[in-house]
Each structure stands twice: as structure tokens, then as C-alpha cells.
Amino acid sequence: MGNPGEEERAELDRIEEVLIALRRVIRATDLHSKHLSKTTGLTAPQILLMQAIRNSEGNTTIGDLAGEVSLSQATVTNIIDRLERRGYVFRERSQQDRRKVHACLTDQGLQVLQEAPMPLQDQFARQFSDLHEWEQTMIIAALQRVAHMMDAQHIDASPVLDVGNLDRHPAVDDDTSAYASALDASRD
Amino acid sequence: MGNPGEEERAELDRIEEVLIALRRVIRATDLHSKHLSKTTGLTAPQILLMQAIRNSEGNTTIGDLAGEVSLSQATVTNIIDRLERRGYVFRERSQQDRRKVHACLTDQGLQVLQEAPMPLQDQFARQFSDLHEWEQTMIIAALQRVAHMMDAQHIDASPVLDVGNLDRHPAVDDDTSAYASALDASRD
DNA sequence: TCCTTTTCCATAGAGATCTAAATATTAGAT
DNA sequence: ATCTAATATTTAGATCTCTATGGAAAAGGA
Incomplete structure (x- = not known):
């Protein structure tokens, strides 16, 4: 305990652990996404767009959609x-502004989207709800x-130099994430 | 309390919250990966492979690599x-088995990989280490x-799996995106 | 009104990714 | 020697993604 080297090592171990866990989460969603593409015949961007529609x-x-999915x-x-060629969208x-083009799902498109069950979300939700409330x-x-920690950094790609300055204020950012919302902005 | 409907709604709210938070995490890694591609001139799969090498x-x-990065x-x-054409790999x-082909980084490739800013991992680690130990x-x-919950459902991959609403946005997709590459590696 | 600018979508062109199928090439076994 | 399995490459086709450009429609000013 009184050993500072030991404490530091424990800290590094924790960093290692959190990164590994994070990788696993992302990896899992990645593989699921791949598998989904195979079973539905739709690619991830296609599904994404249909959901957005x-x-x-x-x-x-069209422009709205582009912004929405980055x-x-x-x-x-x-x-x-x-x-559209496949008949999922038209x-x-x-009428108001003839430059604009609306995108809509066809009945078939809607059906495909609904028939492709989303069990990752569902199954995850089910397992999650089995946990105790405190967990x-x-x-x-x-x-x-x-x-929040990730939101804060994803554009700040500049210096890795100022090791001393620990409570940096995240300069957010270039639009993209409509996420860095008030929800957790207040957490620090 | 005592009101079952109320409790149930709170449960649904928690599920909603956890899904939203998960989406944000994945989204952040995705955008980061995109940003990384722009600044290095390498795409996510390329970086991923070079890291694996x-x-x-x-x-x-080659086969080992294929398995490693799925x-x-x-x-x-x-x-x-x-x-190889760019001179990052040869x-x-x-000699033992002439069917096999080894892939190695060139000095230049190694240098590119090291110079490539990996601020997500670094900055995340820094912020993480600012937290209290209990946190x-x-x-x-x-x-x-x-x-673990996600791994579990990947294993019984019989039914249609999905990333659906959890889905990363630009695929990176699916990106495929996306990838643990942002978090991976470079912890030398 | 007429002209200019802006906005919105489509198209073209290029580079990358990904998969499946069709080759070689080599190793190992019969 | 031949067959089979493993390994890497090639080929072909579909997709994804971007930038740059063109054309039509709207907005704004002279």
C-alpha cells in the first residue's frame, strides 16, 4: 500500500481493463452488425437509412437524412x-419546394424493417432488465x-503533450454529434 | 412505490437510457475512427491490419491476420x-511452409503507425485516470x-442478430466499421 | 422584372471494402 | 505417384464513400 509503484501499476491495470472491456463491446456490436447484414440482405448503411426514414x-x-446519419x-x-431499385423506398x-425530395418507405420496405427483428436490442434489454435495479x-x-468522456475528445486531436493539464475543457466540436447534449453536460 | 405501473415505467426508462448511452459510446468511436482516417490517410481496416501485424x-x-480481424x-x-504498394508493409x-506468406511492417509503416495520433485511447485513458478509484x-x-451480455447473445447466434438501434451510424459500418481499432493497440 | 446567388438534389469519377468463386501452389497422407 | 487439404492470389461483382460538378428551383437585390 505505502508503495507508490504498486499503486501506479494498479492504475495502469485498470486502464488496461477498461480499454479491453470497451473493445469487447464495440467488437460485439460490429460482429452483430455483420451478421445482421447477412440475414437480412441489407447492409448496415441501408438499414440505418431506412430506420432514419x-x-x-x-x-x-435527402439532405436531412444525410445530416442525420453523418x-x-x-x-x-x-x-x-x-x-428504390429494390422497392423498399420511393x-x-x-410540393412546397420543388428542389427538395422526400424519401418514404414502401409497404414492403416497412415490412422488411419490421420483420428483421432486432434481437440485440431486445435480448440485451431483456438481460439488462434481469439485473437488480442498483446494477x-x-x-x-x-x-x-x-x-461523455468520449464525446469530449473526438475532435481535439491536437496535442498529447500537456500531460500536466488534467482538467482540460473539451472544445466541442464540429457539429456531427447532436449528442453532447445538456443531458450530461452538467456532470462535471 | 407500491405503484406497479410506475415501477414498470421506471424500468423502461432505464432500458431506454442504457441503450442511448451505448449508442453514444459506439457513435463516438465511429466518428473518431473517421477522423483518424482523414488525418492519417489510412482507412480503418488498413490501420487495423497494420496494428495486427x-x-x-x-x-x-495472411490467414492469421484474417482470423484476427474477422x-x-x-x-x-x-x-x-x-x-505494400504504399511501402508500409512487405x-x-x-521458408518452412512455402504456402504461407508472412506480412511485416516496413520501417516507414511502423513510423506511420506510431506517428498516427491515437488520441482517443490516450485521452480517454487520461480522463479515466482522473476519476476516483471507486469510479x-x-x-x-x-x-x-x-x-458479457453482448458476447452471450453473439454465441447463440441462431436468431437474427442486430445492431439495429444500437447501430453505429456511418458504417463505418458498418462499418463496418468503425472498429475497436480506435481503442486498440498502440499500448507499447 | 431580371439577374445573381444560394440551396438542393443528381451525376460522374475515383478509391476502398467486401464477398464468393475460380485458380495455382505446397504440404502431407495413402 | 496421386489425392486431399491448406494457403494465398486472382477475378468479378456489388457496395460504400467522398469530392467535384451540373442543373433546377428558390431567394434576394437592383
Whole structure:
């Protein structure tokens, strides 16, 4: 205990552990995503877009979608082309502003999206709900903490030099994450 | 208390919260990975492969790499081709078994990998180490719990698995995205 | 009104990723 | 010697993603 070297090593071990755990989580979602693509015949971006279309009932434009999923407008056009060819999506020019194009799910598209059950979410939710309430609360708090720490840094790619300055204020950032919201901004 | 409906709603709220937090974590790693690609000129799979090569000092074959990063052999061959063309990697037929091909980093490749800023891991580690020990321990426990729950459902991968709402946004996807690469490695 | 600028979408072109199928090539076994 | 399995590459096709550019429609000013 009185040994500072020992304490420092324990600290490094904890960092190691948290990074490993994080990798496992991300890896798991990655593999699931891959597996999902195989079973549905849809790729991850395609599913993502269809979900975005479904969630924004009817009024979504191509540009909106691009912003929502953080892809370029050309990419979204491209993917929508393919979804339209398959009959999962259709386009419709806006009447108010004829530059805009709305994207909507066809009945078939909606069905595909619904029939592709989302058991990772469901199963995870089920397992999660089996935990004790205190553990659920702990996990939520921990994940929010982690998410917040990650949000804070993802553009600040500059110096790794100022080791001394520990309570840096995260300069957030270039738009993208609509996430760094008030929700946890207050946590520090 | 005593009100069952109320308690149930609180439970649903917690599930909602944990899913949101998880999405944010994955989203952050995704955006980071994208940013990394821009600043290094390397794509996520390329970085991932170079890290794998570095970690398995010298004796790695193409097949080993494919297994390690969960890609097909052909894909790895493909990516190695590009890396070789750029002078970051070189191939060498095994003397013991001439079917095998070893992949090694060139000095330049190693340098690129080291110079590539990996601020997500570093900065995350720094912020993490600022936390109190009890909080570090809590986060580790929580993440391990989550990772374990996700691993569990990956194993009985019979039903359709999904990342659905948990899904990373740009694929990176699916990205495929995305990847533990951001967190991986470079802990030398 | 007419002209300019801006906004929104589509298209073109290029590089990368990924998979599956069709080769070699080598090692090991019969 | 031949067959089979393992290994890496090649090929072909689909997708993803970006930047740059073009065209149509809206907005704004002279």
C-alpha cells in the first residue's frame, strides 16, 4: 500500500481493463452488425437509412437524412437509389419546394424493417432488465460517463503533450454529434 | 412505490437510457475512427491490419491476420496489396511452409503507425485516470457486464442478430466499421 | 422584372471494402 | 505417384464513400 509503484501499476491495470472491456463491446456490436447484414440482405448503411426514414415520418428530405446519419448527400442519394431499385423506398418531390425530395418507405420496405427483428436490442434489454435495479443504475451511470468522456475528445486531436493539464475543457466540436447534449453536460 | 405501473415505467426508462448511452459510446468511436482516417490517410481496416501485424511480431501469416480481424483471406490480401504498394508493409514467403506468406511492417509503416495520433485511447485513458478509484472500478465492472451480455447473445447466434438501434451510424459500418481499432493497440 | 446567388438534389469519377468463386501452389497422407 | 487439404492470389461483382460538378428551383437585390 505505502508503495507508490504498486499503486501506479494498479492504475495502469485498470486502464488496461477498461480499454479491453470497451473493445469487447464495440467488437460485439460490429460482429452483430455483420451478421445482421447477412440475414437480412441489407447492409448496415441501408438499414440505418431506412430506420432514419421511418423515424422521421414522411417529411424527410435527402439532405436531412444525410445530416442525420453523418454521410455526404451524394452517399445518401446513392444508397437511396439502391433501396428504390429494390422497392423498399420511393422518392417524392416536395410540393412546397420543388428542389427538395422526400424519401418514404414502401409497404414492403416497412415490412422488411419490421420483420428483421432486432434481437440485440431486445435480448440485451431483456438481460439488462434481469439485473437488480442498483446494477442497472450503475451501468447507466458508467456508460454515460464513458460516453461523455468520449464525446469530449473526438475532435481535439491536437496535442498529447500537456500531460500536466488534467482538467482540460473539451472544445466541442464540429457539429456531427447532436449528442453532447445538456443531458450530461452538467456532470462535471 | 407500491405503484406497479410506475415501477414498470421506471424500468423502461432505464432500458431506454442504457441503450442511448451505448449508442453514444459506439457513435463516438465511429466518428473518431473517421477522423483518424482523414488525418492519417489510412482507412480503418488498413490501420487495423497494420496494428495486427505489429502486435504479432514477424511471424504472422495472411490467414492469421484474417482470423484476427474477422475478415476473409481475400480481403486481407487485397488490403495488404494496397499497403505494400504504399511501402508500409512487405511480404515474405515462409521458408518452412512455402504456402504461407508472412506480412511485416516496413520501417516507414511502423513510423506511420506510431506517428498516427491515437488520441482517443490516450485521452480517454487520461480522463479515466482522473476519476476516483471507486469510479474507475465501477466503470470497469459495468463495461464488463455489458460486454458479457453482448458476447452471450453473439454465441447463440441462431436468431437474427442486430445492431439495429444500437447501430453505429456511418458504417463505418458498418462499418463496418468503425472498429475497436480506435481503442486498440498502440499500448507499447 | 431580371439577374445573381444560394440551396438542393443528381451525376460522374475515383478509391476502398467486401464477398464468393475460380485458380495455382505446397504440404502431407495413402 | 496421386489425392486431399491448406494457403494465398486472382477475378468479378456489388457496395460504400467522398469530392467535384451540373442543373433546377428558390431567394434576394437592383
